[in-house]
Structure formats: C-alpha cells, structure tokens
Amino acid sequence: MENQMTTNLVRSTSLPTATHPLIVSAEEQLQRLKSSQGTSTSSHSTICQRLDGLRKLYDCVDDVLHLPLSQQVLSHEKHVKLLEHVSNDSLKVLDTCSITKDAFSQMKGRVQLLESCLRRKRGGEFSLSNEVNAYMASNKKLNKVICKCFKDLHKKENDQTIIIEDSDLTSLVSLIKGLEDVTLTVLESASSFISYTKMKSKQNSWSWVVSKLLKPKRVSCEGIDISEIEKLNMELLLLLRNEKIDHSQILSALKKLLVFESSIQELEDGLGAIFRLLLKNRVSLLNILHYICAMFSIWGSNLVYTILS
DSSP states (O other): OOTTOEEEEEHHHHHOOOHHHHHHHHHHHHHHHHHHSSSSSOOOHHHHHHHHHHHHHHHHHHHTTTSSSHHHHHHOOGGGHHHHHHHHHHHHHHHHHHHHHHHHHHHHHHHHHEEEEEEEESSSSHHHHHHHHHHHHHHHHHHHHHHHHHHHHHHHHOOOOEEOOOOOHHHHHHHHHHHHHHHHHHHHHHHTTSSSOOSSSSSSHHHHHHHHTTTOOOOTTTTOOHHHHOOOHHHHHHHHHHSSOHHHHHHHHHHHHHHHHHHHHHHHHHHHHHHHHHHHHHHHHHHHHHHHHHHHHSSSSSHHHHOOO
C-alpha cells in the first residue's frame, strides 16, 4: 500500500526554513504508525491500537493544517493544482473507509441473526444448517467486496511529479500524503479481521485445516495463519457435523459469536471515529481551496461547486 496514490515531490534549491514543532510531532507519530505495520498480525487488539494511533495522528495533522504557518504556506494561487490533487486523494481514502466501515456493520448484522437462530434452538438440524449456510454464503459475498476494494486501490498508482519550491510546503504535503498511505494500510489490516486470509501453503489451506478439525480428535489451530472469521466458520462447521443437536456445542458457538460481535462493534466504532476525522481533514483542505478561490477568483462557480461537493 505504500505505492498507492503517491506524488513524487521534488524540492527546489530554496533555503530551508525551521519546521514547526507540531509538524515534527506529527511526522514522528506517522513514523511510529508505519513501524507498527511491520508485523502481519491482525488481531483485534493490534487493530484497535493502530486505529487509536491513527486517530491521534489525524487530530495532530488537523492542528497542523490550522497553524498560521500552514495557512500561509498553502494559501497561494500557485498551489491550487497541488491542493486539488491532495484533496481528490483524500476523497478516495474517505470512500475506502466508508466501504470498510459498512462491511463491519453488515458483518455485525449477520452475526446477530445467527446468534438469534442459535438462541431459539428450534427447527432441528435442517433449520440450523440453512441458517449457517446462509451466513457463510453472505460472508463470502462480503469478502469479495472487500477484496475488490483493496485490489482496485493496489492497481491505482500515480506517478505525477510536482515541483515544490517551499521546504515548509514539502513537509506539509509529505505529511498529508504519508497520512493517506498509512490510513489505507490500517484500513486493509482492519478488513482482514472479517475477511478470508490468503494461505499459500497447501498444508495451511482451508481444506487442510477443516479436515484436521473434523477428525474425531480435535487439533488446535495454533500456529496456522487464519483470520478470526475463519476460526469461527470452522466452529460452525463442527456444529453442523453432529447428527443430533449438541446443546453444549451450540452454547460454545454462541459464546464465540458474542465475543466476535463485541470485537466487530469495537472496531466499527474505531472506524467510525476515523471516518469522522477524515471528513474533518477533508473539510480543512477544502476550506483552504475555497479561500484561495475567493481571494484570487481563479475558478468559475461550477468548478468550485464540483470540488466542494
């Protein structure tokens, strides 16, 4: 995700100026968040930590955008195209966050329906089987939506080169672009919590894991790189394997569903917070564009309306 929606920044030979402490602080937070992506772990706690770090970074960057220095550096007619480009990229990140947040909401609804079915415990094995199969089928469709979203992002690269003559502007744009890139990485990490992982090894394939779990002597999944939703799906497959309803196993599956729902809710709340901060960040950028428009009268009203919509 590091190569997505990036702009090649070329600094001219102007004399550098001192960077504001708040910008330095934001850059340090950005680097810490990037470093945390070094591990492939996508556990609930890890994703929550990344979302919290991202939230703090957005708060800091928003403060940076409201600095008099930032307003002065950005509010120039010659920077319109650059700001327009950055603003358009922020919209792409906002759309991606919206899709990810909606996916968590849909998943939570499907888990709740299955919980309701398990609580009723009526209709026999046939009814339970239908409910579980419907749950897995809907999850499969949702997984395709998530995969397509991030696959399309990976395909989109921007190799545009923009010459920046101001060292302070370079720092600001690099910070904003870095924030967008790390946001997409965190969103992709979060989506892996409710999507199917790619297991390349034959030994670690889905069919191999299920076959092991369905043996009379159950084995542990520890050490196998699978997502939380895959573990839950395997638990449901074990439930359907019994010829008769095993109430203790139904209770066990229900408890796991409740824990999974709680995790989804917490991550959905975190994504909602990021979505609101993305909106706030985009509004700050658009306000600067609107200010330039009003000051220099360089756009027609139709173009302004298009950019601000």
